[in-house]
Amino acid sequence: MLAVLFVLILLPLLAVVIQVLFPGIFFGTLKTGDLSLLLDIFRRPLWYASLKNSVLLGLGTTVLATLLGGALAFARSRWAFPTARLLDISVWLLLITPSFILAQGWVMFAAPDGLAAQRLGWDGASALVFQPAGLIAVMTLSKFPLAYLTVKAALQWRVERLSDAARLSGASPWTVLRTVELPLLLPAIASGAMLVFMDTVGDFGLPASIAAVFRFPTLPYSIYSALYTSPIRFDMAGALSFYLVLLIALAMSVQLYAMRKSRFDFLSSRAVESQPRRPARGGSLLALANSAFLAIAIGIPLGSNLLMSLQGDSAGGGFTLDHYRALFQGDSRLAQGLAHSLEIALTAAAIGLVVGFLTAYVLTYTSFRLKKTIDVLSLVSLAVPGIVLGIGYIFIWNQAWLQHIGLLLYGTPWILALGGVAGAIPVITRIMAGAMAQVPERLLAAAQLQGAGFFSRLRTVLAPLVKGALLSAGLTAFGSSVFDLALSSVLYPPNYMTLPVVINKAFEDLRFGYASAATLTGAGLVVLIILSVDLLARGTRRRSRRTTS
Amino acid sequence: MPAMVRRKTVTALLALSLSLAVSACGAQNASQNAAGPAAEGQAPAGTEASTAPEASTAPSKSDEPLVVYLNDFDEIIQPMFEQATGYKLELVSGNGAELASRIEAEKGNPHWDVVWMDSMPLIDQLGKTGRLLEGWTPADIGNLTDFASGLVPANGTYYPTGAHAAAVIAYNTKAFTKDTAPKTWADLADAKFKNALGMADPAVAAPAYPFVSYFFQSQGMDAAKGYFDSLFKNGMHVYPKNPNVAKALTGGEIKAAALQESNAYALKNKGEPVDIIWPAEGAPASVRVAAIQKETKHLEAAKAFVEFLLDPATQQALIDKGEESYFEPSAKGVNAKADRAGDAKLVLAEAAWAGEHEGEIKQWFADKAVK
Numbered sequence: 001m002l003a004v005l006f007v008l009i010l011l012p013l014l015a016v017v018i019q020v021l022f023p024g025i026f027f028g029t030l031k032t033g034d035l036s037l038l039l040d041i042f043r044r045p046l047w048y049a050s051l052k053n054s055v056l057l058g059l060g061t062t063v064l065a066t067l068l069g070g071a072l073a074f075a076r077s078r079w080a081f082p083t084a085r086l087l088d089i090s091v092w093l094l095l096i097t098p099s100f101i102l103a104q105g106w107v108m109f110a111a112p113d114g115l116a117a118q119r120l121g122w123d124g125a126s127a128l129v130f131q132p133a134g135l136i137a138v139m140t141l142s143k144f145p146l147a148y149l150t151v152k153a154a155l156q157w158r159v160e161r162l163s164d165a166a167r168l169s170g171a172s173p174w175t176v177l178r179t180v181e182l183p184l185l186l187p188a189i190a191s192g193a194m195l196v197f198m199d200t201v202g203d204f205g206l207p208a209s210i211a212a213v214f215r216f217p218t219l220p221y222s223i224y225s226a227l228y229t230s231p232i233r234f235d236m237a238g239a240l241s242f243y244l245v246l247l248i249a250l251a252m253s254v255q256l257y258a259m260r261k262s263r264f265d266f267l268s269s270r271a272v273e274s275q276p277r278r279p280a281r282g283g284s285l286l287a288l289a290n291s292a293f294l295a296i297a298i299g300i301p302l303g304s305n306l307l308m309s310l311q312g313d314s315a316g317g318g319f320t321l322d323h324y325r326a327l328f329q330g331d332s333r334l335a336q337g338l339a340h341s342l343e344i345a346l347t348a349a350a351i352g353l354v355v356g357f358l359t360a361y362v363l364t365y366t367s368f369r370l371k372k373t374i375d376v377l378s379l380v381s382l383a384v385p386g387i388v389l390g391i392g393y394i395f396i397w398n399q400a401w402l403q404h405i406g407l408l409l410y411g412t413p414w415i416l417a418l419g420g421v422a423g424a425i426p427v428i429t430r431i432m433a434g435a436m437a438q439v440p441e442r443l444l445a446a447a448q449l450q451g452a453g454f455f456s457r458l459r460t461v462l463a464p465l466v467k468g469a470l471l472s473a474g475l476t477a478f479g480s481s482v483f484d485l486a487l488s489s490v491l492y493p494p495n496y497m498t499l500p501v502v503i504n505k506a507f508e509d510l511r512f513g514y515a516s517a518a519t520l521t522g523a524g525l526v527v528l529i530i531l532s533v534d535l536l537a538r539g540t541r542r543r544s545r546r547t548t549s
Numbered sequence: 550m551p552a553m554v555r556r557k558t559v560t561a562l563l564a565l566s567l568s569l570a571v572s573a574c575g576a577q578n579a580s581q582n583a584a585g586p587a588a589e590g591q592a593p594a595g596t597e598a599s600t601a602p603e604a605s606t607a608p609s610k611s612d613e614p615l616v617v618y619l620n621d622f623d624e625i626i627q628p629m630f631e632q633a634t635g636y637k638l639e640l641v642s643g644n645g646a647e648l649a650s651r652i653e654a655e656k657g658n659p660h661w662d663v664v665w666m667d668s669m670p671l672i673d674q675l676g677k678t679g680r681l682l683e684g685w686t687p688a689d690i691g692n693l694t695d696f697a698s699g700l701v702p703a704n705g706t707y708y709p710t711g712a713h714a715a716a717v718i719a720y721n722t723k724a725f726t727k728d729t730a731p732k733t734w735a736d737l738a739d740a741k742f743k744n745a746l747g748m749a750d751p752a753v754a755a756p757a758y759p760f761v762s763y764f765f766q767s768q769g770m771d772a773a774k775g776y777f778d779s780l781f782k783n784g785m786h787v788y789p790k791n792p793n794v795a796k797a798l799t800g801g802e803i804k805a806a807a808l809q810e811s812n813a814y815a816l817k818n819k820g821e822p823v824d825i826i827w828p829a830e831g832a833p834a835s836v837r838v839a840a841i842q843k844e845t846k847h848l849e850a851a852k853a854f855v856e857f858l859l860d861p862a863t864q865q866a867l868i869d870k871g872e873e874s875y876f877e878p879s880a881k882g883v884n885a886k887a888d889r890a891g892d893a894k895l896v897l898a899e900a901a902w903a904g905e906h907e908g909e910i911k912q913w914f915a916d917k918a919v920k
Contacts, residue, residue, distance in 0.1 A: 044912075046915045112801070208753075215787070225750075225752040232653045234653065398658050410660070489643055489647050490651055490654075492641070494660075495640060501643075509792075512796075
């Protein structure tokens with residue numbers, strides 16, 4: 001397991017960091033690099049500001065998005081209310097939509113000349129959004145799905161008698177929530193928070209797009225500007241990436257400290273699958289609140305894109321479907337890109353699911369000495385910008401000798417799949433670990449005593465108990481790797497463009513309408529796939545219940 | 550038993566996802582092995598040589614495609630070249646940073662044969678460090694314009710195929726008229742235009758560097774720093790990239806901008822309220838050059854490609870049909886876009902100078918932008 005993570009994530013990253021120490025090591029020259037680069041973060045104004053901004057944005061978003069995602073997940077799995085399904089769909093949409101597209105939507109909405117000012121006559125939107133707190137809010141609305149999914153996956157099973165016991169002892173529902181139910185969810189909440197933090201500090205798309213209106217350089221932004229320099233500064237990118245990794249390590253230590261000595265494996269044979277119930281009252285209120293929330297979280301960023309995709313090219317032109325028509329006319333690049341991306345994402349999600357499941361198992365049930373290392377490793381690829389990881393992949397997988405053993409993966413679609421797996425592992429591992437934390441080891445031990453082998457234990461005991469998480473994890477990984485831009489833009493083989501590369505290119509060519517139309521079409525298709533798989537899985541579950549009752 | 554059925558579901562799901570994965574990989578393998586020239590088959594043709602070692606021992610050169618890294622014209626150049634010469638072509642397109650990252654990371658084992666980008670300083674540096682084919686002269690070299698032949702380096706490592714303005718002055722016609730808009734680069738520092746102007750960030754946008762480097766070489770480092778400082782003091786908005794500048798300009802957030810030429814004309818042609826001024830002192834140019842990788846295994850095809858790009862007929866086709874069609878051709882006998890100003894004057898910093906000072910200048914901007 002360690003080896004797999006090592007090859008997939010650490011090695012490429014290490015390659016980039018080693019560049020700082022020994023520039024040229026991959027090209028046959030050995031000389032020592034300039035270590036003072038690492039200290040430059042306190043000397044160069046841009047770098048220092050980037051570090052500060054990244055920490056601020058990361059912390060603020062983590063707190064808010066975890067609260068928001070957690071609360072939503074809690075409400076969603078406890079109560080049945082109209083529009084609840086809409087929340088799930090929106091979460092997927094937000095999760096898979098590339099962050100630069102979301103950000104673009106927000107910019108279109110809130111820019112001084114944006115939709116808010118022009119169509120709604122609301123001039124204050126710009127000042128509200130384009131300030132640090134506004135960015136944190138936008139980030140929160142984009143990243144809360146990670147916390148939502150993690151917590152929701154952990155809420156799949158309920159041990160009612162724990163809550164019942166508390167109620168019988170006279171605790172109010174609020175006290176039960178605060179002292180029994182929430183603490184038991186701590187691992188999942190912490191996992192979700194970590195994911196949010198990683199994804200926020202590693203995000204390039206959002207700060208970059210918002211920077212169009214408001215300058216807020218973050219670490220990934222500075223990493224990019226090191227790469228936009230020629231002669232290209234891999235060493236600077238490496239040094240800055242080192243700080244990103246450091247941030248992760250710090251965040252992980254905080255998490256470990258917070259959860260020390262506690263046990264969360266509360267599932268027992270009394271656990272029941274939680275079913276949302278119709279609330280005694282306030283169902284319509286919930287629906288209303290949910291709709292209002294979605295109107296902001298989804299409506300603003302994606303709605304702006306929708307509007308953009310329907311707007312004619314000429315200024316002041318009316319609405320048109322031209323951009324959608326253009327998607328499938330002319331060159332077939334978009335269709336091909338979509339096919340490539342789906343192929344890569346499917347492969348990545350499937351391999352990632354196996355690796356992530358096993359990693360989570362190791363993290364949860366073994367006393368393996370390097371557990372903590374695995375834990376950190378499994379998160380690194382989320383925080384380190386794809387372009388840095390991509391460069392590392394080239395260093396590692398483009399060495400001439402690999403050709404002789406047929407493993408020169410750079411230049412083949414396999415390198416994209418590999419990168420996709422690396423990108424999928426953090427999400428899968430976190431979601432799985434959050435769910436597994438609830439499954440006591442003794443359930444597995446019991447099966448072992450009955451003579452069940454390792455794989456049959458996983459298959460017949462563990463997997464069924466965490467199947468909701470498995471599904472969430474697989475689908476999340478699939479969805480987000482379809483749109484992985486940064487990695488595929490430096491790794492895609494000749495004539496093998498992927499969907500995000502095509503979209504980004506359209507954006508850079510000022511074809512905003514086309515870019516928006518392509519994004520919405522691609523995202524719509526992916527969400528459709530995800531929902532049908534989800535529904536299919538649910539359908540079989542429901543049917544199985546009916547046959548047995 | 551519910552548990553039993555549930556177990557089956559999960560097993561089935563796992564099996565499904567695995568089989569999908571296998572079939573996805575299978576599909577890739579299959580297409581990798583397909584040698585057909587169909588659209589889908591082209592992609593893996595290049596990978597064939599790298600994944601199958603035996604294929605590389607005896608390559609029949611005409612079958613292996615030429616790999617070109619480029620940042621524009623990827624939408625039309627492939628069929629044009631293939632039809633004209635019979636060589637097969639494969640493209641990797643991306644922005645300047647992505648391609649530069651790739652070229653640099655591939656240093657030990659380059660995958661590209663030709664690079665064709667509007668980043669002359671970068672390519673000049675590649676030439677200086679011995680990574681480009683040296684001393685080769687294309688057949689039709691005599692047909693270069695005077696401007697273009699002045700740009701060919703002594704070691705013959707690259708050849709210009711055209712040049713465009715890294716920035717012209719573009720203004721929103723709702724805010725200014727031809728008379729009230731800024732007309733010179735010095736005007737951008739005028740208090741009249743306080744908080745009304747924008748430009749792209751040289752630390753991020755590829756074409757913004759040729760723009761600023763011109764001032765740094767022609768005025769000297771300190772004077773240029775003073776000039777840009779005065780722009781910042783005048784409330785200059787700095788956007789990451791030219792498309793962002795374009796959006797801000799049409800949206801009304803800024804009223805005039807130093808905007809890359811084809812972006813500016815694209816806005817105008819879309820009917821946006823934008824007009825263009827070519828400063829009389831000249832617009833800093835970004836030069837698109839083509840260079841051949843030193844170790845290329847496809848030398849004949851690579852030379853054919855560079856000569857094809859220098860061919861007046863090709864350049865005319867790029868101007869007539871390409872997306873980045875506003876540029877000054879490098880070959881004689883080619884007509885630039887009719888609506889491109891007749892008096893368009895291009896000026897530029899020497900490639901060697903710009904290449905040597907790139908890190909320093911970009912860093913200055915990057916740190917400046919924070920304040």
